[in-house]
């Protein structure tokens with residue numbers, strides 16, 4: 106009886122917090138959540154459940170990535186919860202958008218300077234930047250599709266200060282810093298290197314961010330080129346180009362590099378990966394893990410480059426098992442083309 110009363114209080118508070126967050130009210134849900142931390146644990150049944158639901162829950166992963174659920178609010182109407190990932194010298198804030206897109210805030214831990222990747226929902230970006238007291242200076246656009254670049258102009262209008270807008274395609278709105286392969290720039294003290302990965306679109310850019318120039322694993326923002334367990338459709342390119350992107354450029358990054366992709370497609374992609382390699386155990390394990398994460402609307406990003414090499418069929422086109430599935434050709438580019446064709450009509 107008491108437990109159910111607490112649960113209904115929890116639900117009501119959650120609804121209020123969510124509404125407050127999106128109404129743009131002056132009260133700050135993050136501070137409110139933090140203040141809950143100071144409340145001594147009550148003996149009433151159900152109170153623990155409230156704490157678990159609202160307070161920060163640091164999770165230490167084997168690879169020492171710290172996922173911090175600092176702002177588990179706003180999940181009504183959002184496909185995933187908001188999460189922060191701590192890496193060497195940087196903090197990545199995962200911001201869900203639209204039906205299954207991800208935007209990301211990359212924050213230099215020392216200077217608090219930040220860049221945003223694909224800000225299709227600028228209001229949430231601005232709200233987070235203000236709430237976290239960040240200095241937003243750059244926009245990193247992966248490609249021109251509306252669900253990635255469609256918020257650039259609105260962000261500039263709402264932000265009212267100057268922003269450098271990076272991208273590799275003239276079709277990107279508000280673009281003022283056009284980049285190509287191997288171009289570099291900084292976000293505070295962080296180093297950014299551009300990787301040109303044409304195929305999904307001709308001007309697609311992936312951004313590799315490290316704490317120190319030329320070294321360290323860091324993070325790579327792969328847009329619609331590399332997804333967890335899959336890759337983007339070949340709208341404007343060829344199997345050769347996707348092979349170059351996935352198996353030459355992205356595969357050359359250190360295995361521990363964290364991969365932040367443009368969509369939450371992991372379960373669908375992994376279902377296809379299992380279809381291609383039914384005996385690959387890491388695929389099955391990742392599916393179980395991802396199901397668990399999605400049951401509570403937790404994002405499945407990031408993975409790592411090393412993990413993608415172990416389960417992503419499109420990065421495994423050299424493997425005999427994958428080649429056999431794709432018809433037996435031993436040419437990895439032919440295998441790439443056949444896999445993509447099959448995936449285009451695959452029903453998970």
Ligand SMILES: [Zn+2]
Nearest residue numbers: 248250305329
């Ligand atoms: Zn796209």
